[in-house]
Amino acid sequence: MDVRTCLRLVRRHWWIVLVTLMVAVGSAALVTVRTAPRYVASVTFFVTTPSQGVTDAYQGGLFLQQRVKSYADLLRSDRLAQAVVADASLGLTADDVQRRVSTSTETGTVLLRATVTDTDQTRALKVTEALSARFVELVQKIEMAADGRAGPIKIEVVGGPRVTSSPVSPQPNRNLAVGALIGLLLGAAFAVLRGVVDVRMRDAAGLQRATGSPLLGEVPFEAQAKTAPLIVGEAANSARAEAVRKLRTNLRFVDVHEPARVIAVTSALQGEGKTTLSCNLAIALAEAGWRVLLVDADLRRPKIADYLGLSGGIGLTDVLVGDVQVGDVVQRWGDKSLLVLPSGSAPPNPSELLGSKAMADLLLALRESADIVVIDTAPLLAVTDGVVVAVQADGALLVTQQGRTSRAQVAAAARSLHSVSVRLLGCVLNMAKVAKADAYQYEAYRIASTGTPSVPADRATAAHRGDQGPHTVGDRTQELTRLPR
Incomplete structure (x- = not known):
C-alpha cells in the first residue's frame, strides 16, 4: 500500500481521525485536570x-x-x-x-x-x-x-x-499537544485499517475493477428519493435525474455499431435500487423520443407496477402461459412513448418460465415493436432468474449501491454473467456520495437555468400516469398495433 492510497483512505474516513483526535485531546485534558500540581x-x-x-x-x-x-x-x-x-x-x-x-x-x-x-x-x-x-x-x-x-x-x-514558584507539572500546553499528536497518528492508523478491512464497494474505480466493465453512470444519493423515486416533477431537475440522463447517453454510445435494444437491468443483491433505476432509465429514454417498453421480469418481488401506479395483477407471466395476449396487458404510462408490461400473477416456477421458448418469442416480438426494451430482473446472487433473462437480452446493466455490496459480491455477479457469455454493457454506481461543492454547483446552475419547478412530485407522477387512471384495453390495443395479438 503506497502513500497515496493511505492518504485516500484517511480522507475517506476523516470522521475516524476526528473522533480519535477529540478523544485523545479530551483524555489529555482530563489527565491534566486530575493531576495534582508538583x-x-x-x-x-x-x-x-x-x-x-x-x-x-x-x-x-x-x-x-x-x-x-x-x-x-x-x-x-x-x-x-x-x-x-x-x-x-x-x-x-x-x-x-x-x-x-x-x-x-x-x-x-x-x-x-x-x-x-x-x-x-x-x-x-x-x-x-x-x-x-x-x-x-x-x-x-x-x-x-x-x-x-x-x-x-x-x-x-x-x-x-x-x-519553584510555579508547578513544574502538569503542563497543559505540552499535554494537549502530545494528546493531539497521538490522536492524529492513531486516527490515521485506524482510518487506514478501516479501509483495508472494509470490503464494501466504495468508489467507481473499484466497481470498474470488480466488474471488468466500463462505468456508465454514478447516480447520487438523495434523501427525497425514498418518497419520490421517479424523476418527474421537481425531481426531474435534480442531480439524480441528470445522472440518469447521462446514463442514457452513455448507454446509447456503448457500441454505436451494434446498439443494445433489449437491456436487462440487474444487481448482485436485493435492495440496490435496480428497479428504481429501470423505471427512471425508461422514463429518460422516453423523454428523448424513443419508443420504450419497460418489462418487470423480477417475478419474485415485482415493484414496477407499484412505483408507476399501475395495475400489476395481469402481465408477463399471464402472457407466457398463454392466458392473454401481450397487447391486452401492456399499459401506457405518462404522456411520453413509454409502455409498461407488469409482472402479472406470481408463478411457482419463475426461472423455468423466464427461460422458456415463450419468453424468447416474446422478446423477439417486443424487439421489433419498440425501439428499446428495458427489463428489470431479479438479483444475480439470490436466484438464477436474472442470468436467464440476461442471456436472452442484447446486454446487461449491473447496478451496485455504494457502501452496501462487497467487492467479492460484485465480482461474483459479474462472473455469473460472463460465464454464460452475457454482454455486460457496463455498471452503475447507485446512491453515490457526491461532494457538497459539486452538489451546490449543480443546484445553483439548475436554479439559474430553469428556476424552481412549480409542479410537485406527487402531482407530476399522477399527471404522467394520467388523471383518469390506467388506459383501457381498447386504448392499449390501438397503441400496440405492431405488437403480436
Whole structure:
C-alpha cells in the first residue's frame, strides 16, 4: 500500500481521525485536570579536597569525580532519609522521602545536585533544607578518620535550597499537544485499517475493477428519493435525474455499431435500487423520443407496477402461459412513448418460465415493436432468474449501491454473467456520495437555468400516469398495433 492510497483512505474516513483526535485531546485534558500540581525544590553541593601543587590538584580532581558518583547514591540512602524524617515533622516516612529525591551530576565536575519533587510547595522546601543539612553531616561522619580527625573531603552548599514558584507539572500546553499528536497518528492508523478491512464497494474505480466493465453512470444519493423515486416533477431537475440522463447517453454510445435494444437491468443483491433505476432509465429514454417498453421480469418481488401506479395483477407471466395476449396487458404510462408490461400473477416456477421458448418469442416480438426494451430482473446472487433473462437480452446493466455490496459480491455477479457469455454493457454506481461543492454547483446552475419547478412530485407522477387512471384495453390495443395479438 503506497502513500497515496493511505492518504485516500484517511480522507475517506476523516470522521475516524476526528473522533480519535477529540478523544485523545479530551483524555489529555482530563489527565491534566486530575493531576495534582508538583513543585520542585533543589540544592547544589560543591565537593572539594585540600591539595598541594598542580599534580595533587589534578589527582584530587579525579578522586573527587569518582567520589561524587558515590555521594549521589548516598543522597537516596535509607540512612539519610531516616535522618531527614527524624529532623523535621514532615508527615512522611523514610520511603516517602526516598521516592521524592533525585540526584544529578555534571560530567567532569565536582558539582552534585539534589532535587525534591512534592505536591506541597512548602513541604518540598523543608525536605530539601533538611536533606542538605543532614547530608553534609553524614558525609563528614563517614569520611572522618579513625583517630577523629576530619576527612579529606569537604562539602559545601553553593546553591539553594530553593523551590519553584510555579508547578513544574502538569503542563497543559505540552499535554494537549502530545494528546493531539497521538490522536492524529492513531486516527490515521485506524482510518487506514478501516479501509483495508472494509470490503464494501466504495468508489467507481473499484466497481470498474470488480466488474471488468466500463462505468456508465454514478447516480447520487438523495434523501427525497425514498418518497419520490421517479424523476418527474421537481425531481426531474435534480442531480439524480441528470445522472440518469447521462446514463442514457452513455448507454446509447456503448457500441454505436451494434446498439443494445433489449437491456436487462440487474444487481448482485436485493435492495440496490435496480428497479428504481429501470423505471427512471425508461422514463429518460422516453423523454428523448424513443419508443420504450419497460418489462418487470423480477417475478419474485415485482415493484414496477407499484412505483408507476399501475395495475400489476395481469402481465408477463399471464402472457407466457398463454392466458392473454401481450397487447391486452401492456399499459401506457405518462404522456411520453413509454409502455409498461407488469409482472402479472406470481408463478411457482419463475426461472423455468423466464427461460422458456415463450419468453424468447416474446422478446423477439417486443424487439421489433419498440425501439428499446428495458427489463428489470431479479438479483444475480439470490436466484438464477436474472442470468436467464440476461442471456436472452442484447446486454446487461449491473447496478451496485455504494457502501452496501462487497467487492467479492460484485465480482461474483459479474462472473455469473460472463460465464454464460452475457454482454455486460457496463455498471452503475447507485446512491453515490457526491461532494457538497459539486452538489451546490449543480443546484445553483439548475436554479439559474430553469428556476424552481412549480409542479410537485406527487402531482407530476399522477399527471404522467394520467388523471383518469390506467388506459383501457381498447386504448392499449390501438397503441400496440405492431405488437403480436
